[in-house]
Amino acid sequence: MEKIGDFQINSIVQGDCVELLKKLPNNSVDLIFADPPYNLQLNGELFRPNQTKVDAVNDGWDKFDSFESYDKFCLQWLSECRRVLKSTGSIWVIGSYHNIFRIGKIMQDLGFWILNDIIWIKTNPMPNFKGTRFNNAHETLIWASKSEKSSYTFHYKSMKTFNDDLQMRSDWYIPICQGEERIKVNGKKAHSTQKPEELLFRIILSTSNINDLILDPFSGSGTTAAVAKRLKRKFLGFERELFYVQVANERLNKIIPLAEPVLEYKIERRKPKVPFGSLIEKGFVEIGEVLYSKNGLHQAVVLADGSLQYGDLVASIHKVSAFILGKENYNGWSFWYVKRNGILQSIDDLRNLYSEKYFGTPFKIHSKTISKTA
Amino acid sequence: MEKIGDFQINSIVQGDCVELLKKLPNNSVDLIFADPPYNLQLNGELFRPNQTKVDAVNDGWDKFDSFESYDKFCLQWLSECRRVLKSTGSIWVIGSYHNIFRIGKIMQDLGFWILNDIIWIKTNPMPNFKGTRFNNAHETLIWASKSEKSSYTFHYKSMKTFNDDLQMRSDWYIPICQGEERIKVNGKKAHSTQKPEELLFRIILSTSNINDLILDPFSGSGTTAAVAKRLKRKFLGFERELFYVQVANERLNKIIPLAEPVLEYKIERRKPKVPFGSLIEKGFVEIGEVLYSKNGLHQAVVLADGSLQYGDLVASIHKVSAFILGKENYNGWSFWYVKRNGILQSIDDLRNLYSEKYFGTPFKIHSKTISKTA
DNA sequence: CACCCTTGTGAATCAGTCT
DNA sequence: GAGACTGATTCACAAGGGT
Incomplete structure (x- = not known):
């Protein structure tokens, strides 16, 4: 069976997440x-992140102590998460107003680059x-890449299709987990x-590829x-x-993976690039x-x-169109037309004809990777 | 004329907010x-698909050297805000993912008690x-009392009435400020x-009383x-x-106080749209x-x-149906059916089922101004 | 006057690849 | 790694002009 560090792939491991994270390779x-954990104060009792109870009076506890220990804990697990994350990967953290501000601040301090809050x-x-x-009707997720310059996986077009052809926004309407889905x-x-599976469905679909390794340091159910x-x-x-590990394993046994073809990101296929010169070589122009x-x-x-x-100017289709329009850059494919039977036809149409003739389908599956340049 | 500290009540004072805050009594x-300022950290220029330039926030007041200098600035003005705030008062701070996590963390550290994030x-x-x-389609507001134990003004019932007798939620649907309201x-x-007046309308109505003193340390427009x-x-x-002070004073001169606390904004009742992807997430399809x-x-x-x-074509329910019908656009919701117990059922019916099941309580979405200032 | 089409614009951390 | 080159990319409104 495949392993990562000491761990079996596709398993839930029982233990403290910081200790376990340390055993994962960079x-x-x-x-x-x-x-x-949210660091919630419930019934007048406060629990430290390690689940030991704190006596609010006798322990000399105050809010500062509490925040400080929570910050320390978050700094630890977030640091380790950043270390084990590939430079092409990204991280999602969910929280409420009780903890998400502290987490976001620590993430920024560690060098994570926030891409969205959802x-x-x-x-x-x-x-x-x-x-x-006010009725607290939402939770906040932070989505971040490993650093400002790092690239990350994002299936923009798939999410746009998912959302009825409008680009997906930062507000997601999802019911809370109840009914059949809720494990009892x-x-x-x-x-x-x-958490509702719908939420994770969107996250995993939008920001990972088939066969990617996904880590959840607080696996829960x-x-x-x-x-x-x-x-x-x-x-x-x-x-x-251990109880949650057992619950999760039982749950996992019932899951049947989907067939690969329906999971492929066909919508993000890129046609092979056809340079303008190719149209000339083949006589399209x-x-x-x-x-x-x-x-x-x-x-x-x-x-x-x-x-x-174009007059004295000799340059690419892009440069000439940009010059005519007085712009820095322009896409010449959308500017120029040829005359065929007296009718103007876009060179972009000719390019599509070329693609169909010489490449046909299917094209290589391609996931959009965003990379930042300095 | 009434005064508070050295300042005239009902005025906009020109100056650095930290310096001015220090002159206010406890x-x-x-x-x-x-x-x-949000500390947006924008880099180059951004062009729209039609090659026009986005008129971004490039003002000097939003430039900070580092997170550290931004934090220091926020610690100063937030400390002074807490000092001048009555123990029965509360504070609202607005921001985006660029800065709101740092702000929230500092507020908690100072002893502010977060009541909601809106x-x-x-x-x-x-x-x-x-x-x-993802399209960054929201901003975050933190609402906090002076300390955990302090009481605060909150007109719960008014807000419920305002919201058609439904509890006001933490998600507020308000258009950005444009059109007539936008000062040019x-x-x-x-x-x-x-900022849109409707946002402030809700804030002031819900968390203050007539004749209360309201302070805005970054008054802007x-x-x-x-x-x-x-x-x-x-x-x-x-x-x-100084320019903004003048703009604000001109604006204020035109404002006529309301005789009665009438409802100025009407909230429409609408259920959120369910995108096709949601039906998949929940297994309706x-x-x-x-x-x-x-x-x-x-x-x-x-x-x-x-x-x-559909054959070689992979696209949204809308695009595929349009392709089949030979049209530019088509509403896929009215084209496609699933088979259930041997009978064809419209996916639009499934969408209604989803909506009924999970959006039982109607949302308050878009709101409009129904009366304008004189 | 009603309707349609075009144009403009808003707190934005907004490209990818090859030489 | 820097620079040059190619070419991919938008939603909801408001305002104004034309039919």
């Missing part, structure tokens, strides 16, 4: 999803019974903060692993409580032929090397 | 709204032109980040003061740029399932990202 993980808007939140505040043991919720398995990603989960702007006002002559002659 | 302000969801944000991230000088926007005056609150604004045209002649397979495979 730059070994493609995507991280983390749902850390708002999970709960379509069916619990009402605020006391009526003392002896009639009681197995985990108090089980195993939602990340379950969706990862279903979408044919590799996964590794860390979880402190003749040497010496005149190209026209859409309104016919501008004309240029095609030279043998694929450059255009 | 515990003297009922409500603070702060819209600090998401201003923009109904009409600027798109992401390059397809590199010589045809250009007077301030690059003018004067939206806070304008709405405060209209709602019969006292106000004090600090603003570094299975990945790999076949969709049929009404007459059954055309069939397509559903892929994981919500795209359809």
